[in-house]
Amino acid sequence: MNPFTPKVRAVMxxxxxxxxxxxxxxxxxLGLPVLMxxxxxxxxxxxxxxxxxxxxxxxxxxxxxxxxxxxxxVSELLGDSVFAARAREFEALxxxxxxxxxxxxxxxxxxxxxxxLIDAGEDDEVRAQILAVDNVAGGTEESIRGALRRALVRARxxxxxxxxxxxxxxxxxxxxxxxxxxGSGEARSQQVYQLISFVIAFLFYMVLLIYGQxxxxxxxxxxxxxxxxxxxxxxxxxxLMLGKIVGVGAVGLAQIGVWVLVLSGVTxxxxxxxxxxxxxxxxxxxxxxxxxxxVALVLAFFVxxxxxxxxxxxxxxxxxxxESDAQQAALPVTMLIIxxxxxxxxxxxxxxxxxxxxxxxxxxxxxxxxxxxxxxTSVPAWQIAVSLGLxxxxxxxxxxxxxxxxxxGILMKGQRANLPQVIRxxxxx
Amino acid sequence: xxxxxxxxxQAGIIGRVNTAIRLSSIRKQFGKxxxxxDLDLEVPAGSIYGLIGPNGAGKTTSIRIILxxxxxxxxxxxxxxxxxxxxxxxxxxxxxxxxxxYAKMSVIDHLVFFAELKGLHRREARSRAMEGLELMSLADRxxxxxxxxxxxxxxxxxxxxxxxxxxxxxxxDEPFSGLDPINVxxxxxxxxxxxxxxxxxxxxxxxxxxxxxxxxxxCMIAGATKVLDGRIADxxxxxxxxxxxxxxxxxxxxxxxxxxxxxVADHGQYVEVRLVDRADPQELLRLAVESGARLSRFxxxxxxxxxxxxxxxxxxxxxxxxxxxxxxA
Numbered sequence: 001m002n003p004f005t006p007k008v009r010a011v012m013x014x015x016x017x018x019x020x021x022x023x024x025x026x027x028x029x030l031g032l033p034v035l036m037x038x039x040x041x042x043x044x045x046x047x048x049x050x051x052x053x054x055x056x057x058x059x060x061x062x063x064x065x066x067x068x069x070x071x072x073x074v075s076e077l078l079g080d081s082v083f084a085a086r087a088r089e090f091e092a093l094x095x096x097x098x099x100x101x102x103x104x105x106x107x108x109x110x111x112x113x114x115x116x117l118i119d120a121g122e123d124d125e126v127r128a129q130i131l132a133v134d135n136v137a138g139g140t141e142e143s144i145r146g147a148l149r150r151a152l153v154r155a156r157x158x159x160x161x162x163x164x165x166x167x168x169x170x171x172x173x174x175x176x177x178x179x180x181x182x183g184s185g186e187a188r189s190q191q192v193y194q195l196i197s198f199v200i201a202f203l204f205y206m207v208l209l210i211y212g213q214x215x216x217x218x219x220x221x222x223x224x225x226x227x228x229x230x231x232x233x234x235x236x237x238x239x240l241m242l243g244k245i246v247g248v249g250a251v252g253l254a255q256i257g258v259w260v261l262v263l264s265g266v267t268x269x270x271x272x273x274x275x276x277x278x279x280x281x282x283x284x285x286x287x288x289x290x291x292x293x294x295v296a297l298v299l300a301f302f303v304x305x306x307x308x309x310x311x312x313x314x315x316x317x318x319x320x321x322x323e324s325d326a327q328q329a330a331l332p333v334t335m336l337i338i339x340x341x342x343x344x345x346x347x348x349x350x351x352x353x354x355x356x357x358x359x360x361x362x363x364x365x366x367x368x369x370x371x372x373x374x375x376x377t378s379v380p381a382w383q384i385a386v387s388l389g390l391x392x393x394x395x396x397x398x399x400x401x402x403x404x405x406x407x408x409g410i411l412m413k414g415q416r417a418n419l420p421q422v423i424r425x426x427x428x429x
Numbered sequence: 430x431x432x433x434x435x436x437x438x439q440a441g442i443i444g445r446v447n448t449a450i451r452l453s454s455i456r457k458q459f460g461k462x463x464x465x466x467d468l469d470l471e472v473p474a475g476s477i478y479g480l481i482g483p484n485g486a487g488k489t490t491s492i493r494i495i496l497x498x499x500x501x502x503x504x505x506x507x508x509x510x511x512x513x514x515x516x517x518x519x520x521x522x523x524x525x526x527x528x529x530x531y532a533k534m535s536v537i538d539h540l541v542f543f544a545e546l547k548g549l550h551r552r553e554a555r556s557r558a559m560e561g562l563e564l565m566s567l568a569d570r571x572x573x574x575x576x577x578x579x580x581x582x583x584x585x586x587x588x589x590x591x592x593x594x595x596x597x598x599x600x601x602d603e604p605f606s607g608l609d610p611i612n613v614x615x616x617x618x619x620x621x622x623x624x625x626x627x628x629x630x631x632x633x634x635x636x637x638x639x640x641x642x643x644x645x646x647x648c649m650i651a652g653a654t655k656v657l658d659g660r661i662a663d664x665x666x667x668x669x670x671x672x673x674x675x676x677x678x679x680x681x682x683x684x685x686x687x688x689x690x691x692x693v694a695d696h697g698q699y700v701e702v703r704l705v706d707r708a709d710p711q712e713l714l715r716l717a718v719e720s721g722a723r724l725s726r727f728x729x730x731x732x733x734x735x736x737x738x739x740x741x742x743x744x745x746x747x748x749x750x751x752x753x754x755x756x757x758a
Contacts, residue, residue, distance in 0.1 A: 007546050011546075022533075221531075224529075225529035229525040230591075231546070235546055411498065
């Protein structure tokens, strides 16, 4: 039997149209891309302004006890493009100085390089020290550390009779690109997929929370305004619930659709900025080909996950009568969404850890936990099958339980139903 | 399936299809509280039927059971000739006691939506909604949001939403409570119009006078139990004519005559006196004159439905008189 009866479709259409026509939809649908693009430009602006604050000259003092490192460090620092750009002043101090020099504000940063530093081994207790006043620009420390490292190498090479070499060139690391090879032999760029999984998980998380709350509000509205009794005299409670869940879900899909379109449009237009910064991070956008099988799988988890949580939110909404109870009553369900979202950060980096595998099989967690695994690693087929199967079963189970709670709950008014009551509704329908 | 049930209550029609609603031995309990006890009810097709009783008597629960909003614990429900109430829902119009509207929806969208839920097509629903709004002189507000309507206008929209799909059976729970007097008259007129067209109307009320004026038949419920039902005319003639309406000036001590007066209902301007069985009203008149009271009215009357109801409820040991009076006040 087709569950989408004309009545269910009427409810769906109402839920969809009322929301899409609202100011809220317009604001949030257009607002989020604007906000994201705005943040992107803001970040770029901040980076740009902080790297050319030429007016801010920082004085770095080097306390060189050995008398052999000072010049080397200064030349390394001057060779540092960042420092050159910032036009800093360097002064090598031939003798030991105390911290009072720093406090007396002659210098912003002092580097103390003990004489034993050149010959000291890893296990020796010899340390160089960087003393800095607190408002030193970020990156300064890092540059000094690098300069010291290169100066040490140069000094040690000098002792070994090697001179006049480009230390930086010698120490150049091999660039590494991590590629995951799936079962079928296709290569995936790790970083791109980590990024995508995170974005998808975030979108999913937002959609579940926002639209879950929306379902609850929609149910409370009908209870509070006494419409629900007319509704249930015209159609079955499950028809009403289904129409609501699908109608609200369609709003979510429409919204994500707009976001994806806008963001990919902006990305295409802004390849100069975003594309370049992604390329800097080793992300190659051209490496992305759309694997449709994967897209279908992710969509399946997405849709089933939405149905599962929507059902649970609907059941929750039926047990309460006022907005003020909504947050609290929905907390257990909300936790089931927040928990796997927190886990996503770990799953992205270790997608094959035992806990990650377990997470991706548990129905409530699997929509958010399986998606990054699908994208980053090659998940064994049995895990996908078990995860999807359990998820589908839970959707049916949740629909059944929510339907029974809903049937009784929507006619209840006033006090929020307590757990024993709800259990009784489920058992006796 | 062509039911002949739309034909008004007349003799000679096959009994089965001549009944719009039939309840047999309905029982419903919420926790320890019995809401409906062994209710039998038969609403003939085409009749206008009143379900009367004080607040909390079980009227709304009975109506919800008829509409299959809640299921009875035991007993059988048959609506429009069908045991499967869901299958006839589209032929039923229901106005609950607590009625609501979607505040943010436009009036026309609202009406179309509810008509769709009753199986009407959108286009048909829209044209009927416009017709209805025209009739209620609300056509110019069709595109406005419901929240901008006055209370009286909202009541009209609710009533319209109940009747737009031209149901064969109209069920209204306390339809006149909270209405402004103009709407009360308007809705009564429409109800009677529908009734003349053959629609069966069942409405509940705690205002017995409403039922007495409008209904052909009534069912009285008190304390979850039916105390009486039938045609109003039959109910009244069965109750006999031992009711006397007296308007007088004086101390009224004659009303306390032992062995003659069973009960006195003081209505302020006049009293309604129930005599004991087979007592002679003439005797009361004699006592009144002897007591020195000046009579401006002394009339043998049919008992009012209210008096009959209280009688029956008391006889059945359901002393809901006070509760009832409070509710009616």
